[in-house]
Amino acid sequence: MLFFFMMVFNLLGLVFVxxxxxxxxxxxxxxxxxxxxxxxxxxxxxxxxFSLGVIYLVLGVVESSLGLSLLVYLVRSADLSYVNSFNLC
Incomplete structure (x- = not known):
């Protein structure tokens, strides 16, 4: 039950922020x-x-490092740090 509320609040935070x-x-x-x-x-x-949990943690570390490297690239190359300013086309 606690995880359900945590997941809902995290998803709401993702939508609002x-x-x-x-x-x-x-x-x-x-x-x-x-x-x-x-x-x-x-x-x-x-x-x-718990070996599957370790694999899941490794995937999470890779996901976070890719996200941060993309953030650094966007800020340094085009000064884009806001999601609304992305132009995908």
Whole structure:
């Protein structure tokens, strides 16, 4: 039940605080941490191996490093730090 509320509040935060790229990345990391905690407790309650949790953590680290490198590239090259100023075409 706690994880459900955490996930809902994180998704609401992602919707309402989506103007700045760094805040969007932080909300995505909170969603990742909530899912990891839920995943860890699920594996712990059924006495499964935790190797899948380590793989999930590695994927989260890669996702966060790619997001931060994209943020640094956007700020240095074009001074774009706001999501609304992206031009995808």
């Amino acid at each position: 989506r103007k700045h790229y760094l805040m969007t990345l932080i909300m995505l990391e909170f969603i990742f941490i909530t899912l990891f905690n839920f995943f860890y407790l699920y594996l712990n309650s059924y006495l499964f191996e």
